[in-house]
Amino acid sequence: MSSEPRTLPADTDPPQPSPALSELAEQDRQQTLDRLLEESRQIRGTSLWSDAWRRLKRRRTAMISMIGLIILVLLAVLTPLLPLQSPIDKDLKHRRLLPPELTAVTMGSREGLDFADQSLVAELKRFDAEIAELRQQRDATAAPAERQRINEMIAGRTRVEHPFNQLWNQLGTVSWTMCQMRVAMFGDYAIPSLFGTDKLGRDLLSRVFWGARVSLIVGVVATLVSLVIGVSYGAIAGYVGGWVDAVMMRIVDILYSIPFIFVVIFLITFLGEDSVKAWLQARGIEQITIFYLVIGAIYWLTMSRVVRGQVLSLRHEQFIEAARTIGASPLRIVFRHLVPNVLGVVIVYLTLTIPAVMLFEAFLSFLGLGVAPPDVSWGQLLNDGVEALSSVKLFWWVVVFPGAALAATLFALNFLGDGVRDALDPKMKNRD
Amino acid sequence: MRNLAGYLIRRTGWMLLTLWIVYTVSFILMRSVPGNPFSSERTVPAAIERQLRARYNLDAPPIRQYIDYAVGIVTRGDLGWSLRLEDYSVNQVLAEGFPVSASLAIFGLVFAIGLGIPAGVISAVYRGSFADLSMMAAAVLGIAVPNFVLASLAILLFVFGLGWFPAAGWGTFNQIVLPALCLGAPVAAYIARLTRAGMLEVLTREHVRTARAKGLSDQAVILKHVLPGAMLPVVSYLGPATAGVLTGSLVLEKIFALPGMGSHFINAALQRDYTLAMGMVLTYTVILFVMNSIVDISYAVIDPRVKLQ
Numbered sequence: 001m002s003s004e005p006r007t008l009p010a011d012t013d014p015p016q017p018s019p020a021l022s023e024l025a026e027q028d029r030q031q032t033l034d035r036l037l038e039e040s041r042q043i044r045g046t047s048l049w050s051d052a053w054r055r056l057k058r059r060r061t062a063m064i065s066m067i068g069l070i071i072l073v074l075l076a077v078l079t080p081l082l083p084l085q086s087p088i089d090k091d092l093k094h095r096r097l098l099p100p101e102l103t104a105v106t107m108g109s110r111e112g113l114d115f116a117d118q119s120l121v122a123e124l125k126r127f128d129a130e131i132a133e134l135r136q137q138r139d140a141t142a143a144p145a146e147r148q149r150i151n152e153m154i155a156g157r158t159r160v161e162h163p164f165n166q167l168w169n170q171l172g173t174v175s176w177t178m179c180q181m182r183v184a185m186f187g188d189y190a191i192p193s194l195f196g197t198d199k200l201g202r203d204l205l206s207r208v209f210w211g212a213r214v215s216l217i218v219g220v221v222a223t224l225v226s227l228v229i230g231v232s233y234g235a236i237a238g239y240v241g242g243w244v245d246a247v248m249m250r251i252v253d254i255l256y257s258i259p260f261i262f263v264v265i266f267l268i269t270f271l272g273e274d275s276v277k278a279w280l281q282a283r284g285i286e287q288i289t290i291f292y293l294v295i296g297a298i299y300w301l302t303m304s305r306v307v308r309g310q311v312l313s314l315r316h317e318q319f320i321e322a323a324r325t326i327g328a329s330p331l332r333i334v335f336r337h338l339v340p341n342v343l344g345v346v347i348v349y350l351t352l353t354i355p356a357v358m359l360f361e362a363f364l365s366f367l368g369l370g371v372a373p374p375d376v377s378w379g380q381l382l383n384d385g386v387e388a389l390s391s392v393k394l395f396w397w398v399v400v401f402p403g404a405a406l407a408a409t410l411f412a413l414n415f416l417g418d419g420v421r422d423a424l425d426p427k428m429k430n431r432d
Numbered sequence: 433m434r435n436l437a438g439y440l441i442r443r444t445g446w447m448l449l450t451l452w453i454v455y456t457v458s459f460i461l462m463r464s465v466p467g468n469p470f471s472s473e474r475t476v477p478a479a480i481e482r483q484l485r486a487r488y489n490l491d492a493p494p495i496r497q498y499i500d501y502a503v504g505i506v507t508r509g510d511l512g513w514s515l516r517l518e519d520y521s522v523n524q525v526l527a528e529g530f531p532v533s534a535s536l537a538i539f540g541l542v543f544a545i546g547l548g549i550p551a552g553v554i555s556a557v558y559r560g561s562f563a564d565l566s567m568m569a570a571a572v573l574g575i576a577v578p579n580f581v582l583a584s585l586a587i588l589l590f591v592f593g594l595g596w597f598p599a600a601g602w603g604t605f606n607q608i609v610l611p612a613l614c615l616g617a618p619v620a621a622y623i624a625r626l627t628r629a630g631m632l633e634v635l636t637r638e639h640v641r642t643a644r645a646k647g648l649s650d651q652a653v654i655l656k657h658v659l660p661g662a663m664l665p666v667v668s669y670l671g672p673a674t675a676g677v678l679t680g681s682l683v684l685e686k687i688f689a690l691p692g693m694g695s696h697f698i699n700a701a702l703q704r705d706y707t708l709a710m711g712m713v714l715t716y717t718v719i720l721f722v723m724n725s726i727v728d729i730s731y732a733v734i735d736p737r738v739k740l741q
Contacts (some may be wrong), residue, residue, distance in 0.1 A: 269701040403581040411576035
């Protein structure tokens with residue numbers, strides 16, 4: 001609080017000697033009141049959040065970590081725009097396990113790709129011209145069956161032959177547009193293989209960038225899943241109380257004592273079965289989605305316990321009573337009144353869950369149980385790297401660069417998590 | 433300590449319940465895979481497939497299999513036959529892998545405690561010194577760097593760079609050092625941080641001031657009056673630490689090609705060897721439960737205020 005304590009004008013026993021005087025006093029009081037109101041309008045209270053933000057800003061490590069993470073996220077989002085080499089195009093003839101180098105590469109120059117002029121831009125032009133020709137043909141024909149056939153041909157050729165689909169793996173609409181912009185901006189130029197190449201001749205720098213996207217998405221999505229489950233479960237158990245609470249928390253206790261990582265691996269074993277895969281695919285569920293859900297579904301236990309504890313201490317507060325009195329439904333009380341009040345703790349656990357989840361993803365991918373090729377993730381890159389390690393020559397770059405990317409990210413997330421925890425902890429308020 | 437027996441009985445009850453849930457869920461998953469474990473292999477004559485199914489008890493109705501399997505586990509401790517390793521029962525695989533994993537885990541934990549506690553004590557006693565700062569930075573690094581990254585770097589440095597240790601294999605002491613170090617490193621880092629925080633808290637207590645006032649040496653104060661109190665959080669961390677070490681051994685056994693339970697488990701998962709994977713999950717559950725119980729009991733022994741429940 002920035003302002004000093006102020007006493008209100010004494011209005012407990014107003015002096016009333018004469019009508020005139022009392023009128024004067026009334027006026028005086030009015031003025032004081034106005035002044036006070038005016039002053040109180042000037043005062044800016046510090047909310048919990050701005051206070052925490054101020055304290056977080058003072059932690060240099062946390063701020064550096066945060067800036068680093070923001071840059072990382074931006075780079076990961078903008079990866080298709082950057083002039084990186086193809087993350088999936090293999091060159092077994094000339095580029096296997098090259099050490100880091102500084103010579104720029106022309107996109108589409110690999111002979112095996114068979115691009116016009118050995119250039120991506122020229123090939124794109126050629127391909128577009130061909131498709132345009134087909135379109136003209138289609139527009140020229142009147143028979144609907146023929147048109148249908150040509151349309152299918154165009155779609156099929158785009159799927160298989162389009163240069164983008166040869167150089168990148170299943171680009172979404174946004175990434176596709178970004179790739180087009182990239183070609184428009186940079187042409188055939190691609191950044192040299194600063195991180196070297198892997199054992200199949202793919203550029204490691206671009207693989208690290210594309211891997212960042214998967215790793216970050218897993219971290220965020222799985223954490224959100226755990227957030228939704230943990231907060232609802234904990235809040236409901238805490239608010240309802242009684243035997244419901246007892247049963248719900250017993251379930252959490254039991255789940256706690258199961259070695260979850262092993263169960264998840266077992267579950268992934270099951271999900272990897274061909275018939276199960278086919279069943280899922282038939283319903284349009286991608287394996288990676290299940291992967292997010294499974295990881296998220298095991299990290300909610302601590303969150304639910306913490307939220308429950310907070311809700312237990314809040315549920316007898318007056319504002320909850322007030323909400324109940326005016327007839328708010330239990331669901332509304334839980335999600336409208338209780339959950340916002342436990343947000344501080346939730347955010348702290350969130351920042352600590354993200355690195356844990358990312359680590360777990362890397363761990364599973366490293367074991368070959370996580371993200372499956374042609375998708376790339378950091379854990380999988382490390383797995384490739386360690387496999388290349390056991391050979392005679394020292395291919396240090398295949399391990400060091402993905403490892404450093406993962407370690408630095410986890411490092412920053414941990415630092416930021418610690419910083420946020422301290423910043424939101426009222427006990428730490430006047431420590432520094 | 434009076435309630436120790438009651439505690440053990442209750443814990444065992446919970447463990448059995450947990451095991452039953454794990455068993456049931458795994459069994460349902462296992463059986464809900466369409467077809468049977470042999471249908472995806474090269475086609476075998478119908479008669480042989482019938483024999484195979486009979487041997488693995490797959491021809492019985494599911495509920496019968498569920499009961500038979502459970503009865504086998506409870507009465508004979510028999511976890512059934514591995515579906516992929518030829519002529520191996522799950523028990524045999526466990527018996528072969530367990531000593532390897534156990535010694536790796538014990539070495540890792542011993543290393544973690546032996547390194548973490550002294551580091552924590554030193555950095556708390558010389559708070560703010562260079563030693564403190566550098567050790568705590570190392571601890572943050574140890575927590576943030578995943579142990580498989582650490583292991584790969586260690587291989588680069590100590591095996592290919594300096595040539596101090598062999599890259600893989602099992603049997604000699606030299607072969608166990610590197611994996612145990614990598615396994616213990618994150619745990620050591622946590623223990624160092626916990627010890628330091630605990631020490632700093634206990635150092636400000638009244639009884640420490642009294643001990644100082646009556647003229648005890650620094651060493652006696654720290655070892656006798658501060659350290660025991662500071663150990664409480666470390667002891668309670670040993671349960672999660674065991675879990676961490678078991679998890680870590682999955683990757684380290686893979687990297688260093690050790691024939692432990694972890695690598696068998698991963699292979700079982702990769703090759704869809706359901707019986708083996710299920711047996712492993714059950715075994716890991718028991719190990720964790722036992723370790724957590726031991727930690728709880730020792731916690732109650734150290735701190736009389738704690739009641740077992």
